[in-house]
Amino acid sequence: MASCIDVIRGHVSIRRYKRVPVPEEHVALMMEAARRAPTDAALHLWSAVRVRDPGVRARIAEEIRQPHVAEAAEFFVFLADLYRLERLLEHRDHRLGCVHRALLLFAAVDAGIAAENLAIAAESLGYGTCFIGAVWNKPRLIIRLLDLPRLTLPLFGLTVGVPDESPERRPRLPTRLLFHVDRYRRPAPGDLDEAYRVMAPITRRRDYLRLLLRYAGPGGYFESRDSELPAILEEQGFTSCSGTAAGR
């Protein structure tokens, strides 16, 4: 049996899956791993939708251009979820404070922790996984298809299934660019050169810059995600801390 650390160190994202199901008892173990995740102040600021409907899966896969969303045995969409918390408070005649912005940030952390528990549990059982940031290519579609209420926000997807590929591990930045000691260490030019060298295999053209620009540069994917975010937060009720959960 592989150690936990070996499972974690061996992680590669799997984007091609065999068309075979994951036994329900394994899915239950994965969901239980997520359930046991640390969560700030036991607030459980996350939830997840397990998308089983093949039609919905196919639609999402096509719209966000990630075929493995349809092909993987399992697909989860992880949410920041303040709705359940609000309902819990209202059930006892109380209300949520003006906490939405800060809780959203904590919710994203909670969701990341819970989803990684699920992914590690899956990989320790021999399955492959892939986080899907591309749900943010069509956030309103996801919100509509999954019937997400106010005070919830889709953050990312996660596919799980039997791998039909065995890609090389992808490079990561060196430890000393990820961990500082006592004070934040600003990278020197030599560090940045090293980062580009280490990360070069990440694209076919062997240039990490192309990836960074495609996502985070002017006109990159994240600019449209960023420009949509304020309106979506408003639509989902995150910008108002008054009123009630009435409606939706």
Add this chain to the structure above:
Amino acid sequence: MASCIDVIRGHVSIRRYKRVPVPEEHVALMMEAARRAPTDAALHLWSAVRVRDPGVRARIAEEIRQPHVAEAAEFFVFLADLYRLERLLEHRDHRLGCVHRALLLFAAVDAGIAAENLAIAAESLGYGTCFIGAVWNKPRLIIRLLDLPRLTLPLFGLTVGVPDESPERRPRLPTRLLFHVDRYRRPAPGDLDEAYRVMAPITRRRDYLRLLLRYAGPGGYFESRDSELPAILEEQGFTSCSGTAAGR
């Protein structure tokens, strides 16, 4: 050797530690586990400060009222980090797009994933861990003490060390309140009653409501965190997508 799933299922937060160090090779394994974490588009939107200075540790522990921050062998502060990404782009004469708000959300997910890898690696080696949301009781102090540059934001702390207590596992919400199938399932009154029943042991008074109100109710901890957040985001440069990384 415990399986990965057993490690994850056995998690309890440890707040009392023996005053013994963690061997450096174990810390290296934990940091490597974090480094290998999935990260959206290989952007690595996180970093962490390993706080070793006993004076800084004592100061933080006292100010945020978490004694184990000083007592644990290791203490990490995990950051949302867009600063390194900006520096990478500038190093090749490009700039970050208008992506700050969306990247901050993805950064919180990245940080949660990486930190949970570190925590699971630590627990699989027999250590105890505890996530510390209370760094948000004094975010500006943390920013100053750790010399955090613009486009970084402290999200949470993580203590690691040899346990000096063996608490019961804490309750978690039932799976069917955390996982939906195909569509978000709004909780019925019976679900909410059950949630309160299951979560009752979380406080001495056996009332989950008290905890929810203390953190998320009107006047709760998250209200002050929430009211500080916009100014801190502005100070840290997250609200401007123009300009350069000059200064700090």
